[in-house]
Structure formats: structure tokens, C-alpha cells
């Protein structure tokens with residue numbers, strides 16, 4: 001087997017970021033409530049386990065959200081709908097102070113089980129309790145146990161691919177895994 005000619009050793013963070021960006025994902029807003037109300041756009045959200053029901057998010061150690069998740073035992077995840085690009089952009093701005101001001105421009109509702117803020121109109125919303133955390137380089141992996149969820153079967157999700165927000169436009173085909 002021949003070596004691929006355009007494979008390069010990893011020296012360039014920008015190239016790594018671009019390569020990571022070829023993996024299309026949905027877009028979520030991770031939220032904390034109580035004494036540390038805060039929200040942050042994240043596409044590292046992943047489902048982990050059905051039994052127990054676990055999800056994960058990877059949070060930059062420099063993010064305000066990292067401190068919030070360290071201080072609180074619960075968090076929310078709102079999976080954004082295709083029309084919620086503004087919310088994705090809003091919550092990807094760094095907020096140095098915690099508090100309700102961050103939520104003035106985007107409508108949120110309070111989770112029934114944990115009280116965490118959840119984005120109104122999101123296509124799925126999860127309320128989670130912190131299950132475990134794992135050190136991972138410049139990020140920490142936070143695993144949450146899903147306590148409650150709600151979903152909207154009719155709306156399409158917002159996507160991010162190659163550093164750009166996208167919408168689903170092509171014909172849909174069943175996955176039979």
C-alpha cells in the first residue's frame with residue numbers, strides 16, 4: 001500500500017481545526033442555572049449511553065462555562081433549530097460576568113427538574129445531572145446523566161460544517177444501523 005502523498009505531520013493547529021471541521025455536527029447551547037446562570041454554544045455534544053442515559057460535552061478550560069460546570073451539579077443542553085443561528089452566535093460570545101443579562105436577547109424557559117435555563121424553540125432539550133468529569137488536554141469532558149428531555153419532531157436542526165453554519169437541504173435517507 002502506498003503512503004498518501006498529501007499526509008503531513010501535525011505541526012499546525014489551524015490545519016487541525018480545519019480537519020476537525022470536516023466532521024459535521026449539530027449545534028447546542030449548554031446552560032447552567034441557580035447561582036451560576038450561564039450559557040455557551042457547543043458542538044462537542046455527543047450521546048454516550050442509553051442505559052444509563054449519558055451525554056457529554058467538551059469544554060475549554062479557559063471558558064467561563066468551565067468554571068460554571070465545576071461549581072454546579074446540573075446543566076442543560078438545547079439542540080438548536082435551523083432558524084436559531086442568532087442564538088448560536090449570541091452564546092458563542094464570551095461573557096465574563098455571570099447573570100441574567102446574557103439571557104435578555106434569547107428566550108429561555110426553566111427546566112422542570114433542575115431549574116436550568118433551556119432555549120425556547122430548540123428541537124431537543126435535555127436536563128442533566130453531572131455524572132463525571134475527565135481531564136482532556138485543554139478541555140474537560142463533562143458527562144451528564146439525562147434526567148428529563150423534550151423534543152420537537154417536526155423542526156430541522158442547525159448544522160455546523162467546515163466552520164460555517166448550515167441547514168439540511170438534501171434528500172433524507174433512512175439509517176438502518
Ligand SMILES: Cc1cc2nc3c(=O)[nH]c(=O)nc-3n(C[C@H](O)[C@H](O)[C@H](O)COP(=O)(O)O)c2cc1C
Nearest residue numbers: 040041042043044059060063064065092093094095
Ligand atoms: C458552533 C460553535 C461550537 C462551539 N463548540 C464549543 C465546544 O464544544 N466547546 C467549547 O469549549 N467551546 C465551543 N465553542 C466556543 C464557545 O462557544 C466560545 O468560546 C464562548 O465564547 C465561550 O463562552 P464563555 O467563556 O462565556 O463560557 C463553540 C463555538 C461555536 C461558534
